[in-house]
Amino acid sequence: MPPPRSPQLLLLDGGVSTHLESKLSPVPFSHRELWSSSLLLTPAGREAIREAHVDFLSAGADVISTVTYQAHYMPLPGKEEDDAERRLRLDDAIVDGMLKDGVRLAKEAARQHAACTTGSKEHNGARKVARVAASIGSLGGSLADGSEYTGKFGLSIAEIESFHRRKVQVLAGEHPNILAFETIPCIEECCAILNILKEEMSDGFGAGCAANVRPSIWLSFACSDNEHLNDGKKLRDALLKVDELDPDAKLLQAIGINCCSFVNGKCIVLMLICINMPNYARLPRFVRSYTMCISLGHSASFFTSTVKALTEIIVDHIIQPGVPTRDIVLYPNSGEEWDASNAAWLEGTGTTAPDDFARGIMTTVCNIQKKLRQQRGSKDPPTIIIGGCCRTTPETTAAIRRCIDTMNGQVS
Numbered sequence: 142m143p144p145p146r147s148p149q150l151l152l153l154d155g156g157v158s159t160h161l162e163s164k165l166s167p168v169p170f171s172h173r174e175l176w177s178s179s180l181l182l183t184p185a186g187r188e189a190i191r192e193a194h195v196d197f198l199s200a201g202a203d204v205i206s207t208v209t210y211q212a213h214y215m216p217l218p219g220k221e222e223d224d225a226e227r228r229l230r231l232d233d234a235i236v237d238g239m240l241k242d243g244v245r246l247a248k249e250a251a252r253q254h255a256a257c258t259t260g261s262k263e264h265n266g267a268r269k270v271a272r273v274a275a276s277i278g279s280l281g282g283s284l285a286d287g288s289e290y291t292g293k294f295g296l297s298i299a300e301i302e303s304f305h306r307r308k309v310q311v312l313a314g315e316h317p318n319i320l321a322f323e324t325i326p327c328i329e330e331c332c333a334i335l336n337i338l339k340e341e342m343s344d345g346f347g348a349g350c351a352a353n354v355r356p357s358i359w360l361s362f363a364c365s366d367n368e369h370l371n372d373g374k375k376l377r378d379a380l381l382k383v384d385e386l387d388p389d390a391k392l393l394q395a396i397g398i399n400c401c402s403f404v405n406g407k408c409i410v411l412m413l414i415c416i417n418m419p420n421y422a423r424l425p426r427f428v429r430s431y432t433m434c435i436s437l438g439h440s441a442s443f444f445t446s447t448v449k450a451l452t453e454i455i456v457d458h459i460i461q462p463g464v465p466t467r468d469i470v471l472y473p474n475s476g477e478e479w480d481a482s483n484a485a486w487l488e489g490t491g492t493t494a495p496d497d498f499a500r501g502i503m504t505t506v507c508n509i510q511k512k513l514r515q516q517r518g519s520k521d522p523p524t525i526i527i528g529g530c531c532r533t534t535p536e537t538t539a540a541i542r543r544c545i546d547t548m549n550g551q552v553s
Contacts, residue, residue, distance in 0.1 A: 152545060205273060217284060244315035292330070328370070331382060363398070395470050400473070468523045468525070468526065475531065499543070505527075
């Protein structure tokens with residue numbers, strides 16, 4: 142029997158928008174409701190985005206995300222009257238162009254960086270072109286009213302679908318490697334996204350998007366603590382809803398969390414591994430109790446002491462031939478606190494030292510890898526995509542890259 146294989150690790154970039162915010166301070170973005178996507182409206186802004194992509198590529202990112210998180214069509218669903226008085230109203234054709242430019246800039250940066258580094262001392266031989274993840278943010282981000290932190294949109298699932306549909310179609314038509322639905326704070330928005338993906342899959346997934354170039358798709362949830370989404374509902378219930386609507390993992394190839402505080406990340410990701418399977422509810426009650434203890438924030442030592450028993454039971458009752466496993470995505474923020482009254486980040490909060498952040502996330506990775514090896518044996522393990530969200534920098538990415546290369550024996 143072949144030895145267990147470790148999951149492949151891919152390094153995602155960091156907080157591209159907050160990196161741009163720092164570089165362009167004191168007036169980084171011209172339109173609050175578009176946030177960093179505002180930069181796509183001007184030649185100077187587009188050049189700043191390209192440079193930011195290069196910063197993270199130079200730091201060692203395998204995947205870079207487009208600056209399209211908050212680009213959106215107007216008026217917003219359910220907000221037609223409010224939008225009449227908004228400072229900004231863009232025609233659909235302009236937003237189409239912003240989305241296309243976002244993917245184009247990331248692709249160009251990835252190709253150029255690969256060409257420039259091929260054969261260098263650090264990258265002996267041909268360097269792979271980094272993958273491009275087209276960023277699709279939550280409706281709450283575009284509302285610009287803080288509702289991405291509450292998940293309370295006051296809209297129907299159909300209205301949420303109308304927000305995402307055209308953006309998905311346009312971005313998919315630009316052939317990114319990945320469509321990334323980010324910072325999803327509630328089950329209702331998750332359902333809306335899965336409904337759209339089902340429609341698009343049946344329609345050929347966008348004009349001109351052939352089957353062999355369809356993007357992989359991930360969805361990452363935004364969580365307020367070790368157990369709940371931002372809207373207060375349990376992450377476990379969201380994962381079970383994903384399995385219910387997408388039992389064969391044809392719509393979502395990866396699932397995870399982003400922009401949660403780093404201190405919550407370890408417990409939530411371990412819960413993802415335990416729960417992100419269709420038959421979780423059939424496990425014996427005491428096993429589910431163990432899992433919930435992990436999700437409620439018990440220490441890593443608690444997890445280590447129980448991992449053997451958890452793994453044996455999960456392998457016996459869940460890991461069956463033909464049951465799909467989704468890849469895992471984890472990119473927490475720095476944990477810094479935002480002072481809304483002064484529009485500034487509070488110094489001394491969070492995990493801002495790049496090496497500290499890298500060590501913490503790699504400890505999480507090691508726990509994930511150990512558990513997956515024990516669960517899956519010699520079967521192909523899922524890929525783990527790690528990186529950072531808000532306030533993580535190219536220096537953070539470089540620190541994680543060093544840890545990954547050391548783990549893989551690529552540096553002394």
